[in-house]
Amino acid sequence: MGPAWHGGDPALCTAVGSALVTAPKTSLTPPPGALAPQRHPEAPAPGEPIGSHYDQCFGCGTGQPHGLHLQARAGEGVNVIAEFTVTPDHQGAPGLAHGGVLASALDETLGALNWMMHVISVTGRLETDFLRPVPVETVLHLDAQVRAVDGRKIYCSATGRIGGPDGPLAVRADALFIEVKVEHFIDNGRDEEIRAAMEDPDQVRRARAFEVNP
Numbered sequence: 400m401g402p403a404w405h406g407g408d409p410a411l412c413t414a415v416g417s418a419l420v421t422a423p424k425t426s427l428t429p430p431p432g433a434l435a436p437q438r439h440p441e442a443p444a445p446g447e448p449i450g451s452h453y454d455q456c457f458g459c460g461t462g463q464p465h466g467l468h469l470q471a472r473a474g475e476g477v478n479v480i481a482e483f484t485v486t487p488d489h490q491g492a493p494g495l496a497h498g499g500v501l502a503s504a505l506d507e508t509l510g511a512l513n514w515m516m517h518v519i520s521v522t523g524r525l526e527t528d529f530l531r532p533v534p535v536e537t538v539l540h541l542d543a544q545v546r547a548v549d550g551r552k553i554y555c556s557a558t559g560r561i562g563g564p565d566g567p568l569a570v571r572a573d574a575l576f577i578e579v580k581v582e583h584f585i586d587n588g589r590d591e592e593i594r595a596a597m598e599d600p601d602q603v604r605r606a607r608a609f610e611v612n613p
């Protein structure tokens with residue numbers, strides 16, 4: 400039997416060895432009817448730090464010893480700004496950051512946009528361009544913004560520059576985040592961590608802040 404083409408369109412499918420990889424269900428370009436993003440009235444003020452959403456998060460958790468310890472701040476629009484210092488723990492090639500770590504930094508910065516809209520969303524798709532090598536001890540200046548919203552789909556982009564906020568572009572990403580309910584985590588997370596999170600008043604407060612979305 401031949402491959403089942405995605406949506407009947409052969410151009411959307413790629414055969415890789417004996418496996419079949421279907422192209423993404425949605426483009427990263429917002430459709431014509433998509434709406435401009437709205438900054439939530441209770442979003443943090445411009446420049447205000449956006450706290451960690453979970454202290455064990457690899458991207459932003461203060462209690463995560465192996466994490467990136469990214470600290471994002473609210474931007475003026477529906478955007479956030481963050482800095483990430485590449486350490487020897489983050490190497491791929493000698494003296495250079497691992498691409499997956501840089502993608503994580505972009506992903507985490509994009510995730511912090513949740514606070515600007517008071518929406519809980521998770522990464523559905525993340526497309527990353529690596530434009531320059533990023534040496535150890537570099538401070539990567541990250542900027543993420545929402546471009547458009549279409550129902551549960553949040554179209555967003557992020558950049559990482561070296562040497563300063565206006566420095567050379569080293570990495571960039573376009574992403575599609577999908578809005579979810581808090582049950583997404585409760586239903587899918589390992590019981591042990593879910594129980595601990597639900598017994599932590601700070602964690603419950605953070606989850607409730609996300610849920611308020613008039």
Ligand SMILES: CCCCCCCCCCCC(=O)SCCNC(=O)CCNC(=O)[C@H](O)C(C)(C)COP(=O)(O)OP(=O)(O)OC[C@H]1O[C@@H](n2cnc3c(N)ncnc32)[C@H](O)[C@@H]1OP(=O)(O)O
Pocket residue numbers: 423424425426452458506507510511513519520521522523524550551552575577579581584605606609
């Ligand atoms: C407490 C505070 C915590 C706050 C937590 C904040 C965390 C931030 C952390 C940083 C960000 C992360 O790393 S988050 C972790 C990494 N991501 C994940 O684990 C997500 C794993 N994936 C999933 O759970 C699922 O696939 C979802 C939730 C993304 C979507 O599933 P679903 O809810 O059933 O929705 P579904 O109908 O499939 O999709 C809805 C629409 O989106 C489109 N869509 C879905 N996936 C894709 C995709 N990959 N590429 C293109 N398009 C897609 C569909 O075509 C559809 O379009 P249409 O038909 O409507 O047009």
